[in-house]
Amino acid sequence: MGASLDDSTVYNHSSLYYNDMFNEWLAVLLFTLTRAFPDIAARAWDSDGEFLLIEAAFTLPRWLDPESAPNRVFIFRGELHILPPSLFPETPSLEAALAAVYDDSIDTRAADAIQAAIQRRIAGLPEKAAENLHTARVIVPAPVAKVLKEEPCLIARAVEGFYDRDIDTMKHAARMEKFLKGPGGEGVEMVIITVRMTRAMYAQLAQQNFQAPRGYPMPRREEGPEKWMEAELGMKIACGFEMMYQERRRQGEEDDSDEDNDFAEELGDKDVDDSFMESYSDALNKELSSTTLEKSFARAPRPETNNEGPSDDAATDAEMTPVDVDLNLVESILNSYSSQQGLPGPASNLLGLMGVKVPPDAKKS
Structure with a gap:
């Protein structure tokens, strides 16, 4: 300018x-x-x-x-x-x-x-700059390929959008309204392209675990690790573009609209946000299901019922039984207090502020 x-x-x-x-x-x-x-x-x-x-x-x-x-x-x-x-x-x-x-x-x-x-x-530049570049083969939606063909430098903004994502920008990636849907809402073609970026950008994409949004076309792992890597890198780039684009669009709308319009848009997006939170919760539950974390919480006793018929399996019972938050909190504080072995510590300080005096542990006396 x-x-x-x-x-x-x-x-x-x-x-x-x-x-x-x-x-x-x-x-x-x-x-x-x-x-x-x-x-x-x-x-x-x-x-x-x-x-x-x-x-x-x-x-x-x-x-x-x-x-x-x-x-x-x-x-x-x-x-x-x-x-x-x-x-x-x-x-x-x-x-x-x-x-x-x-x-x-x-x-x-x-x-x-x-x-x-x-x-x-x-010294040695710009020739030395070529040593810092990396070319990767990726599978991306056709609209992303078109953008990168016209403006290859925008790969930096896409990587930035992906790497600096937060809970708000991830809502855009969950919907993928711009780069994964055609003008009529139909799906778009997935294409293979080569992308040139710096090694730092490639590392920011490759080293972060990120689950593909629901509905994003990913290959089966049986098709081979090479194709999976190409699709995964492309998915991260596409999500970065989506988050970057939607955030710029949102900022522009906020600048041009008044408070009433913003409130109306927020109400209109409520159902979509609920869908995102449900998807996000499902992803978290899926990741935690392979750990022992859920077994470390005490759960409320199930109410007795007189219903006859086949009972749910143990996994369903554990999933439907709510965690007893109060009981887990008390147990955690008491365990922390016990580990202090009578010495000053955070648990005794916290209990003291609440006016609670815990008697010595009889098992260790």
Whole structure:
């Protein structure tokens, strides 16, 4: 996005989205660009601030810190320039800062030690960047394949959406309304594509366990581990796109709608949210069923009935019998108190605050 602020200077501001730590590649691009076009000055920063200063942290002047850095650090003619407080005691405006950088009579070039530290960090780039890339074969819905064909860089946003998911964004993945359904609500074709991403992105996808949403077409494991891996990676990418898209859409709707419309949408989504929670609960129960966790809880006694007929099996009885929350709480506190063996501890402190004095354990006396 470019904007002309006066008759002689054009300012261009852009945002890049990525989720690995390869800021060095961008630095190389800006150093090369400003060297090739001497009339261009550039700034670059990320969520941590002026990342170029981080690379040269041990050589910076003591006065330069994240609070004093804004509008003081520029890349100009292939070198780093820093505007000192002797020139601008307070944070300068962008116009004043650029005027000083362009003024050849004012020495704003950073010290040689700072220049050398940054150049050492970016040495070998951009060629070295290829070593950080990974190409993966994945199975994704056709709409996802179309997006990646048009804008391959959006893989970073999809991975970010998947890796940073929470309980709210996972509701979108449970529905998959955008990337798994056609215009009429019908299913979409699954296609095989190759995706290029950084190794960090691939690790973020591959190393997280994630169950496919209900209704998502996954192959049978009998079809082989290779096909399963391709489908699983593609499923995670598709879910990341869905969560990213729906969150951006929701944020846009919130900005454009009033409170009444938001409340109406919330009521309209209640049934869908209930469906998600049911699906989420089923997934949790399925995962916990293979552990001994459920056997560690005391359950309320089943009421006696006079109904005749075949009885449910033991598994059904255990599933339908509610957990006695109060009994489990008391047992846990007493067990914790007993393990203190008369010494101070959290259980005795908690009981003391409630005014409860527990007699010594007769079994251990």
